[in-house]
Amino acid sequence: MRTSSGRSGKHGRRMVALVAAAALGAGLLTGCADDGDDPAGASSKRGAGGGRTTVTIGVFGVFGYKQAGLYDAYMKQHPDIRIKETSIERNENYYPQLLTHLGSGSGLADIQAVEVANINEVTTTQADKFIDLSKAKGVKKGSFIPWKWAQSTTKDGRTIGLGTDIGPMAMCYRKDLFRRAGLPTDREKVARLWAGDWQKYLDTGKRYQKNAPDGTSFVDSAAGVYNAAVAGSAQRYYTPGGKPVYEDSPAVKEAWRIATAAAKGKLTARLQQFQKTWDQAYANGRFATVSCPPWMLGYIKEKAGAKAEDQWDVAAAPRPGNWGGSFLTVPRAGRHTDEAVKLAAWLTAPEQQATLFEKQGSFPSSRAAYDLPQVADAKHPYFGDAPIGTLFSAAAEGIPTQVLGPKDSLIQQNITDVGLLQVDQQGTSADEGWKAAVRSIDNALDR
Amino acid sequence: MTALTAARAPAEERRRVRRSRRYRRDLRWSPYAFVAPFFLFFTAFGLFPLLYTGWASLHRVELTDPTHMEWAGLHNYSRLWEDDFFWNALRNTFTIGVISTVPQLLMALGLAHLLNYRLRGSMFFRVAILTPYATSVAAATLVFVLLFGRDYGMVNWALGLAGFDGIDWQNGTWASQFAVSTIVIWRWTGYNALIYLAAMQAVPSDLYESAALDGASRWQQFRHVTVPSLRPTILFTVVVSTIGATQLFGEPLLFNGAAGATGGADHQYQTLGLYLYEQGWVNLHLGRASAIAWTMFLLLLLIAAVHWLIARRLRKSR
Numbered sequence: 063m064r065t066s067s068g069r070s071g072k073h074g075r076r077m078v079a080l081v082a083a084a085a086l087g088a089g090l091l092t093g094c095a096d097d098g099d100d101p102a103g104a105s106s107k108r109g110a111g112g113g114r115t116t117v118t119i120g121v122f123g124v125f126g127y128k129q130a131g132l133y134d135a136y137m138k139q140h141p142d143i144r145i146k147e148t149s150i151e152r153n154e155n156y157y158p159q160l161l162t163h164l165g166s167g168s169g170l171a172d173i174q175a176v177e178v179a180n181i182n183e184v185t186t187t188q189a190d191k192f193i194d195l196s197k198a199k200g201v202k203k204g205s206f207i208p209w210k211w212a213q214s215t216t217k218d219g220r221t222i223g224l225g226t227d228i229g230p231m232a233m234c235y236r237k238d239l240f241r242r243a244g245l246p247t248d249r250e251k252v253a254r255l256w257a258g259d260w261q262k263y264l265d266t267g268k269r270y271q272k273n274a275p276d277g278t279s280f281v282d283s284a285a286g287v288y289n290a291a292v293a294g295s296a297q298r299y300y301t302p303g304g305k306p307v308y309e310d311s312p313a314v315k316e317a318w319r320i321a322t323a324a325a326k327g328k329l330t331a332r333l334q335q336f337q338k339t340w341d342q343a344y345a346n347g348r349f350a351t352v353s354c355p356p357w358m359l360g361y362i363k364e365k366a367g368a369k370a371e372d373q374w375d376v377a378a379a380p381r382p383g384n385w386g387g388s389f390l391t392v393p394r395a396g397r398h399t400d401e402a403v404k405l406a407a408w409l410t411a412p413e414q415q416a417t418l419f420e421k422q423g424s425f426p427s428s429r430a431a432y433d434l435p436q437v438a439d440a441k442h443p444y445f446g447d448a449p450i451g452t453l454f455s456a457a458a459e460g461i462p463t464q465v466l467g468p469k470d471s472l473i474q475q476n477i478t479d480v481g482l483l484q485v486d487q488q489g490t491s492a493d494e495g496w497k498a499a500v501r502s503i504d505n506a507l508d509r
Numbered sequence: 510m511t512a513l514t515a516a517r518a519p520a521e522e523r524r525r526v527r528r529s530r531r532y533r534r535d536l537r538w539s540p541y542a543f544v545a546p547f548f549l550f551f552t553a554f555g556l557f558p559l560l561y562t563g564w565a566s567l568h569r570v571e572l573t574d575p576t577h578m579e580w581a582g583l584h585n586y587s588r589l590w591e592d593d594f595f596w597n598a599l600r601n602t603f604t605i606g607v608i609s610t611v612p613q614l615l616m617a618l619g620l621a622h623l624l625n626y627r628l629r630g631s632m633f634f635r636v637a638i639l640t641p642y643a644t645s646v647a648a649a650t651l652v653f654v655l656l657f658g659r660d661y662g663m664v665n666w667a668l669g670l671a672g673f674d675g676i677d678w679q680n681g682t683w684a685s686q687f688a689v690s691t692i693v694i695w696r697w698t699g700y701n702a703l704i705y706l707a708a709m710q711a712v713p714s715d716l717y718e719s720a721a722l723d724g725a726s727r728w729q730q731f732r733h734v735t736v737p738s739l740r741p742t743i744l745f746t747v748v749v750s751t752i753g754a755t756q757l758f759g760e761p762l763l764f765n766g767a768a769g770a771t772g773g774a775d776h777q778y779q780t781l782g783l784y785l786y787e788q789g790w791v792n793l794h795l796g797r798a799s800a801i802a803w804t805m806f807l808l809l810l811l812i813a814a815v816h817w818l819i820a821r822r823l824r825k826s827r
Binding site: 154158161162165166183187188334336337338339342343346348468472476479480483484487488498501502505506507508 | 575787792
């Protein structure tokens with residue numbers, strides 16, 4: 063009896079060790095899964111007893127809700143809600159991860175942000191994985207800019223994303239460089255130089271380059287010109303039926319012509335946007351104009367620094383276009399969909415959008431916000447007290463409803479980063495550059 | 510009493526047999542239980558993804574809908590055969606691999622030889638040459654991007670001082686590949702030097718003494734004693750460096766931080782790793798990306814086989 067119990071004891075210890083090892087392995091596995099999944103899991107279980115629900119929100123880059131104090135304000139109003147934001151720096155890394163999480167139905171936050179470049183792909187291919195927000199409580203369709211609302215709405219009328227900010231484009235320019243080149247510096251007069259036509263913008267560039275201060279160029283990059291010019295047209299890369307037509311699109315051809323003319327006319331500083339050299343050129347005042355959506359103002363201020371204070375100003379662009387902006391979506395597979403819908407509706411309501419603009423410079427996609435004093439009276443001290451509220455509101459109203467397609471960003475990226483970059487920086491001819499872009503796009507689209 | 514002991518004896522015997530059988534079983538199977546966790550993890554995170562990637566490479570599958578797979582046979586592979594971008598990436602991988610690996614290993618050998626001398630503060634130098642290896646790819650690459658900047662880069666500034674024109678490091682084919690290679694060389698030279706140094710210190714010193722007695726100079730000692738003794742080590746570093754060069758990814762990716770995976774306007778420094786990433790995570794074609802991944806895997810197997818053949822011949826010739 064004793065010996066047998068002793069033996070079973072030894073045997074038992076080994077079993078315990080094995081079980082412990084297995085449990086440790088399994089624990090590690092589930093541990094990994096849980097972390098990626100939903101850190102709220104544990105606390106929501108506690109929530110049943112303690113009355114606290116954690117709503118998670120996944121974003122890319124800086125959305126500014128936290129910085130503008132919006133989460134704190136919401137949690138004050140709703141003591142039983144806790145908000146937890148996770149951010150991935152770049153959308154290029156955020157978006158593929160979102161797709162894999164949607165595919166597997168796990169690892170999703172309760173609210174997921176989607177960039178405007180991806181919203182069509184999500185709306186056309188993934189709509190059934192999201193909650194229809196058009197009829198959700200607290201959401202007013204009428205307060206959004208119509209084209210913004212249309213971008214996240216499916217053909218059968220389900221709206222899966224609520225607009226956060228938009229990027230109506232103006233033109234930022236350096237007064238000191240304009241003055242030295244013999245051009246007007248007043249923002250009204252500057253806007254009149256090129257109003258309504260990108261060709262006039264090119265002509266202004268030629269005038270600038272004639273008397274240009276040493277080592278400066280009229281515009282930063284050909285790609286920047288292309289982006290701004292193409293963003294103002296209703297039809298670009300797809301037909302309304304969803305067929306890719308970028309090769310024959312008149313808007314693309316015209317924007318390409320303008321951008322390559324700028325490159326060949328030596329109006330550009332031959333830079334690539336968002337690269338270190340671009341930042342250095344800001345710091346050294348190497349170019350006189352750059353297309354700027356509201357979110358770019360903060361970037362310019364940061365990179366050009368204190369010594370360029372009061373040198374930059376903002377004027378209306380030749381034609382208004384949109385660059386950037388996002389949506390908040392609520393995936394069905396989230397844990398607290400009801401609370402998430404409420405929070406998303408609140409975050410995108412006019413008052414909150416106006417606050418976000420005041421604190422963070424993200425321009426409202428809510429038309430109703432434009433009349434609020436935070437927007438209507440907004441001036442930017444760094445840019446010579448430019449009335450950015452009215453300036454960008456006017457631009458936003460002028461943007462046409464764009465036909466989007468699932469691969470818009472891919473097509474545009476290959477046009478700018480392959481085709482135009484070759485023309486601008488490697489001296490390739492416009493025709494060769496276009497052929498290279500088309501080859502690259504066809505490969506990317508798997509045609 | 511006697512009847513009792515007689516009855517107990519066979520029971521005792523049986524128990525002993527059972528115990529020894531258990532003991533033997535324990536001895537035989539326990540090691541497997543101990544190594545099992547590794548193999549479980551390997552199956553989950555190594556073998557399964559490998560096989561799954563192979564399976565996915567035979568399908569049309571997009572990242573927008575990864576559960577929907579459409580059988581495509583060898584289409585993804587045959588497509589690669591006609592894919593200019595793939596061949597371009599393969600060529601770039603090869604050229605960047607050569608211009609980074611060859612100078613790197615030669616320099617490492619030289620450095621190790623110098624460090625092998627008796628010198629003051631040798632520990633300091635040994636740690637110092639390893640520091641580049643300890644820095645992250647991202648940090649190192651960002652610094653090199655600044656150094657190789659077109660307008661304000663230090664390299665062009667120095668060239669200017671010497672009376673040369675600045676070079677557009679990102680846009681020239683050779684210039685950009687050279688710039689990417691310098692990052693690789695900078696990071697890995699010290700690492701390889703330390704491996705060589707370790708091997709050098711295992712060379713018996715009487716070999717050097719007798720060589721010195723025969724009147725061999727330092728250089729002759731290096732050529733006729735050090736290098737032959739280091740042959741297996743050199744082969745090892747060549748294998749490791751070749752594998753590393755084939756998988757080159759972070760340096761070219763961050764060399765153009767804004768454009769991401771295109772590897773320059775003309776794809777002039779797009780490596781296989783970058784092309785795989787572009788297909789999978791930018792263009793969202795998981796099937797094609799998987800096919801590239803498997804092609805890379807097969808390429809590595811091929812390279813390993815070649816190395817093995819060389820190693821065998823070396824061993825025979827000895």
